[in-house]
Structure formats: C-alpha cells, structure tokens
Amino acid sequence: MLNNKHDHSVCVETALESAQKICEERETRFTPLRRRVLELVWSKHEPITAYEVLDMLSEGKKRVAPPTVYRALDFLVEEGFVHRIESLNSFVGCSDPAHKHQGHFMICTKCSNVTEMNEQSLHNVIENAAKENGYSYENSILEIAGVCENCRA
Amino acid sequence: MLNNKHDHSVCVETALESAQKICEERETRFTPLRRRVLELVWSKHEPITAYEVLDMLSEGKKRVAPPTVYRALDFLVEEGFVHRIESLNSFVGCSDPAHKHQGHFMICTKCSNVTEMNEQSLHNVIENAAKENGYSYENSILEIAGVCENCRA
C-alpha cells in the first residue's frame, strides 16, 4: 500500500466494486454521486479533505455546494467505505470495507501516506483499556504519526 | 475524577500551581493570560472549546479576539498542561503535567466527562504497533468513546 510503484487504478476499481456489492447486499443506494465521491477519496492513498473532494467534483461542471459532498461522505463513512481522520480533518478509503470497524491509522509526517491497521489484537487492547477504566466501549480513534519505511530509506 | 462529588476547586488549584512551578523550572512564561486560560480550561472535567474559553475570558471586559485564546492554548498544549481532543475540537486539562506525554482519553458520550489514561502499557502497545507497520513513532492520539461508570449506574 505504501509502495509508490503499485498500480493504483486497481485499488480504486476494487474499492468501487466492493462498495457496489456491499450496497446491493445491504440494500442501500450507491448512487452516481456517492460512487464518484468514493472514487475521488480513493484517488490517492493520502487523506483528502472534503473541500478537495468538492473542488475535484466541481471540475468542468457547475460548482457543487458543501452539503452535497458532506452528505455523500457521511454516507460512505456510515457504510464503512471511508474513514475520517480526525487529526487531519480528512477522509481516506477503508482497506477492508466488508467488515465494519473502527479505523486505526499510521500517518506518515513526511509523505502523508496513511496505513490502516486492521489488527484485532490492537482493537482488543483498546477495548480492554476502556473496560479497565470503567467505561463501556462504543468506538475509538487511534491515529499514530510517524515516518514510513519509504521515507526513512 | 469522574466522581461528581469531588471538590473541583482543588483540581483547579493544583493544576495552576503545578503549571506555575513547571514554568519556573523550564524558564517559560506563565503570564496572567495563560494562567487565566488554563484556569478556564480546568473549570470543568469536560472538554471545552476555544470559543467557549473565549466567551468566558471576555465576560465583563472588552471581547478578546480568537488569536488571543488560540495562542494561549497553543502554549499550554506545547507545555503539556492541556491536551487537545481531536474528535471534539476541544481542550482538556492534563492530569499529569509534570511528565510530557501524549494524551490518551476515554470520553463519556452521556455526560461528556473525560478520563485521561496514563498507562505506560497502553503507550507501549501503540508504539509497537507503529514499529510493526514499519513506521517510526512520533506521537499518537487515542480517543475512546463509551459510557462512564456513573452514567451507567
């Protein structure tokens, strides 16, 4: 994923097809707008802001308004196709949309690439920490900043 | 800390005195404004927004401008007296300002109380996760949403 040399169009295609399939299963509506916004979020492996999506979405056509983008993003986040990165006010495509989950991320401070960690063990540790502090667990965000392997090489 | 019955003025006093002492050690300037903003952040155990601080700071006197508050908050966060809660765009007093660290939090979705977790083990797990994913570790945010003991009782 962090390898710059991969054929990224494959990532995008896979994400779109998965989303399509999951929406059919869940009987939710994968409209052209939502599809297009998901495609734009996946246009890179870096987080993208709502307003960047808005600009890209507006290219050529009449400029769309913020609610159009935010509503589509809300849907995609709700369905688990996209995660929001709180520390960056940004969004990134989920690497495992088939299983709804909380996103736990590594963020490279040099190249801005993001790696999603889908480790159950990490999730367990977090959920236990909640219980040990007397809280019921609802959800969590974990965003780790560091420098990725590529950038240190 | 989550116990509503504690004498909160003690929390505030302790926080202000600690900050004063630490600033003397570090030879940084704990100005009246910074002191006042820290006091306001500590006015409750819930996260507080910059604009709430701004409103409280402005009571009576001429209204202060946003940069005044943000600069004071930047200083307090920098010194480790206050943590920023990314998922709420808010700030909360640090429970252990003597040792600079990353804030890891539990946030009650019912009463908005926040509990800071100062567990080294949790920190170690997170730092290891970074290394296992090929990242160097710089810092991290962990914000867990759930319902606190009080609110479930």
Next chain:
DNA sequence: TGATGGCTTGATATTTTATAACATACAGGG
C-alpha cells in the same frame, strides 16, 4: 395513470473553528 411518500440532491445562508498579517505593549540586558 397519477397521486403519495421517502430518499436524494440542489441551493442559499450561516455557523463554527482556526489562522494570517501587522501593530502595539512590555520585560530584560546593555
């Protein structure tokens, strides 16, 4: 067929959060 109701998108305005840029004040060292 065409009325109905629910969801989706469009459009306008505004709110909330945060920063840029430049001016003034103020403390400490010469």
Next chain:
DNA sequence: CCCTGTATGTTATAAAATATCAAGCCATCA
C-alpha cells in the same frame, strides 16, 4: 534610555461544517 525578543491586541479572512428549505427522482399503490 535604547534595543531586542516575546507576548498580546486588532483586523481581516480562511477553512470546515451545518441548518434550512426547495426540487428531483423513483417505487408503490389507489
């Protein structure tokens, strides 16, 4: 006192998000 660096004041604006109401679309059913 003057100089210098830090802190604060002031004005303006940028960036991020939401409230509200209108219009479009589509499936269902009278």
